Amino acid sequence: MPTIRHSEPRDIEAIRGIYSEPSVYASTLQLPWPSMELWQQRLDGRNEHFHSLVACEDDEVRGQVGIEVFSNPRRRHVANIGLGVSAQARRRGIGSALVDAATGLCTGWLGVTRIELEVYTDNDAAIALFERHGFVAEGTARGYALRAGEYVDVLLMARR
Template identity: 65%
Template sequence: MHIRHSGPGDIDAVRAIYAQPSNYASTLQLPHPSRALWEKRLGGTDEHFHSLVACEGDEILGQIGIASHARPRRRHVANVGMAVSETARGCGVGRALLQAAIDLCEGWLAVHRIELEVYTDNAAAIALYEACGFVHEGTARGYAWRDGRFVDAHLMARLSGPLAPTG
């Protein structure tokens, strides 16, 4: 398996991963994502968005998006979101994608704080994030509408380097 930046030729494969029921249920994506939506997301025109994919040969197994903030007082912050193909779970794809995103953020983008939101019922993702140094910062009740009801999400973050006092 190798990790690389996504390109225009990856749009259909990435869209297909997010179209899997467990992936749109675990993210803020909607069922039946359009190609146009993914062309816009992965088109490479936003300098503050980076997309990495995990590949085995020519097959894309997962994708992670990294959105860094453009506003001056939040330039040190990025938000990540990812999905792994249902057929590739439990094989280290999510960990490899997350570690590559952390390395890009902390080593090259001068990101000090990486944030994410994860539904409270997604135990596998929560365990992965905790193992990679993310900590719970709170729970957003009624965070999103999913399958006819509101669901909660944990707000998690990873900080690099020493923390300055907040008081």
């Protein structure tokens, strides 16, 4: 079972490496070839509404989940999550451990009662993962994001 913890500055290179993998950026809203500066800004700790957790095996970062709690007073009960798992670490419980940790942090400590996410409609493994953790599809956003020159659809999923 992986170890879950908050990310630290020493993890930025490993996190950037995960999101540099073609299969990861193709499954997220990340762009290819992310810079260290971009990830340093994202994970600098200045945004009090953003939390970053990592999953480690043998002290190596294998996956990351970002949790953004909305700051709008009418949406403070809602968070959005996004995650990436290194291709060589898939199917070993990393994603499941990250989703468990993120939902536990949200519901047990952050006062979040609704967790939202977007997942590409062709990402069957991720959809199954999220469904196993209580997320349900609430709709499809057509042409949601540009991926490799083509606009693709996402499922809007949430857990309450």
